[in-house]
Amino acid sequence: SCRAVREAVVADNAIYGVTTGFGGLANVRVSREEARGLQEGLFKFMNAGAGGFLPRDDVRAAMLFRCNSHLHGASGVRFEIIERVVAFLNAGAVPRVREFGSIGASGDLAPLAQIMGAVTGLAPHVDVEVGDDGEVAGCLEVLKQLGLEPLALEPKEGLAMVNGTSVMTGIAANCLHDFRRLLRLALGAHALFFQALRGTNQSFHPFIHQHKPHPGQRRVAEAMLGLLRGSHLSRDELGGEHADRGQQPIQDRYSLRCLAQYLGPVVDWMESAWAQVETEMNCANDNPLIDPESGQSFHGGNFFGMYVAVAMDQLRYFLGLVVKHLDVQIALLMAPEFSNGLAPSLIGNTARRTNMGLKGLQITGNSLTPLLTFLGASVADRFPTHAEQFNQNINSQGFNSANLARQALVIARHHVAISLLAGLQAVDLRCHALLGTYDAADGLSKGTAALYRALKSVLGRAPSRDRPYVWDDHDQVLEEDIERVARAIADDGGRLIASLEDVGL
Structure with a gap:
């Protein structure tokens, strides 16, 4: 050419x-x-x-x-x-x-x-x-x-x-990589929540999802079944039984029961977005293009980054959905009337009346969720119609959309860190209530016990039979723990990610 x-x-x-x-x-x-x-x-x-x-x-x-x-x-x-x-x-x-x-x-x-x-x-x-x-x-x-x-x-x-489109595509590829990793950790957090709340695995029975066979929904259900398998804390009701729960509803609330149906579209979108960005990585995207065989030149628009723009707009939107769901689950954990009897705000030492537990942790998570849903608004449709002598009178905003996606992922990483810390405390408390030990690895499923140990390692805390993650409020600085976990999430080869490598997403 x-x-x-x-x-x-x-x-x-x-x-x-x-x-x-x-x-x-x-x-x-x-x-x-x-x-x-x-x-x-x-x-x-x-x-x-x-x-x-x-x-x-x-x-x-x-x-x-x-x-x-x-x-x-x-x-x-x-x-x-x-x-x-x-x-x-x-x-x-x-x-x-x-x-x-x-x-x-x-x-x-x-x-x-x-x-x-x-x-x-x-x-x-x-x-x-x-x-x-x-x-x-x-x-x-x-x-x-x-x-x-x-x-x-x-x-x-x-x-x-x-x-x-190479720069926006480079950003987008890294964002999608990080999104997949966060989604996997979000499922890990949900599996901790399920066990702490004594949720049932029946919601993920293959019979249910064979009758609504969206690929993403089925993959989420299969992943959750794997993450809960062997747990002594959640309810094993795959045989169709419905155990009496006293004053609690006989079936889980929607944030638990409809998890696969809620997150399934996220998984399906993620695979579609990967395919689009992968095509963008592997295409000739300048103008004009030259046919080396005939010598002809062709004026076109392969430089137009709309696939990237839309994918990154949607990434931010779906990221908001994922985090809002986590935020809802944390709210259940914090309220005894919804947590099946866990201490309010997941207080460790309830004998110390001045302990407030993870109240501050929850509020910080609450502060991040609106930011993410705000960032979920599209930018691709806000293009200037007068750009560059009206020549570029439509434009994709792909670069801006990808940059916003990266910013949103940083916020989401911190919320996932908060979710994992809340899940850690909650399973410690639940395990003590059921098994008499605060070392939740004794009661967790095999899949989540690995995540539990990885979290404890990141925090520099050995599992303890005598005390949960948070006992008295003054024993740790929560913002330091949030940063430790957020950094571990960002570490591509880190222990947290490795602990969930078998999750099928």
């Missing part, structure tokens, strides 16, 4: 962004003598990012996906440029990319201009973070360290490098 572009320039054929100006200035013809300068100028006028900087992992994902896009051979980019990006990746050299500046229409123009401007040396103002210790150097210095010189561009190469 590079040869086809060069031949078109020599023949003075009209190709957008090669022998014409960009965007609303595509009516301006550019001579063959000006073609190279046009490409290099992109890194000057797109030097307009704003705000802080994207996380390293998101930028690295963007760099990888940009290479993948160009490897289709339809972008008119020399292999040498792809090799440069790979050299940066292998050296742990990550350009610093501003968090604002893309409307997701003609791709991620400003963010990609910063990435590729650093790789080529055509944006000397861009700094590069080198290695895991956060050392920052100018891109020209990093190029020198890698034995590379600033690169002169061929016609179309600048446009091909900055015109695409």
Whole structure:
């Protein structure tokens, strides 16, 4: 495709962004003598990012996906440029990319201009973070360290490098990875809640879900059956029995009984979103595209990030649903009239009348839930209709949507941490009530006992037969425990995640 572009320039054929100006200035013809300068100028006028900087992992994902896009051979980019990006990746050299500046229409123009401007040396103002210790150097210095010189561009190469969805897709891929992990931990928290509340596994009986066979619903039901199997705390009623519960309803409240039906659509959406983002990772997404066989160029819009935008809008929406459900379950645990007799606010030492238990923990969780449901509002439909000389008069907002998704995941991570801590205290209290020990591992199912031990390990607490997680209020600082668990959740290879690796999600 590079040869086809060069031949078109020599023949003075009209190709957008090669022998014409960009965007609303595509009516301006550019001579063959000006073609190279046009490409290099992109890194000057797109030097307009704003705000802080994207996380390293998101930028690295963007760099990888940009290479993948160009490897289709339809972008008119020399292999040498792809090799440069790979050299940066292998050296742990990550350009610093501003968090604002893309409307997701003609791709991620400003963010990609910063990435590729650093790789080529055509944006000397861009700094590069080198290695895991956060050392920052100018891109020209990093190029020198890698034995590379600033690169002169061929016609179309600048446009091909900055015109695409790679940055929003990199963010989205990492967000979906984190979402799946949080959903798995949310199920672990629900399994702790079920056992603390003495819920029944009957709600997940295959007979029920065979008669409403949504794939996600069935997967959640199967996962919960596995997580509850062998528990001495929850009710085993898979044989169809309905044990008398005294003054309590004979069946669980909806947040327990309808869990599979509630979370099933979340699982089905997650798989659909993964498929869409995976397609976006593996496509050629710049414009124009060049057929290397015929030499023809095709003007189109593969740079338009609507699939990413919608997926990330929906991620935030579903994240709100997941967390609101957890918040409801915590409320049941805190109230003796709904918790089947657990102490109010899960107080450990009820003899000490000044103990208030996990009241503060619950309120912090309550404060996070409205933020998440607010962030669940869509941004893809709020695009400016006048962007860039009215040329980009529809735009995806994919970059903004993905950035908001990352922010929402940070909030959700803390709520899941709170949920796990509440579940930890609750199962300690329930196990003591039923089995006479505060070491809940003695009564929990095998699947949740592993999670329980991992949580205790993260908190630096050995399981105790004599005391629950929280005994007296002054024994621990809850906000420190929230942060410990939230950090463990963020740790991709951590003990918490490993404890639930067999959950089928």
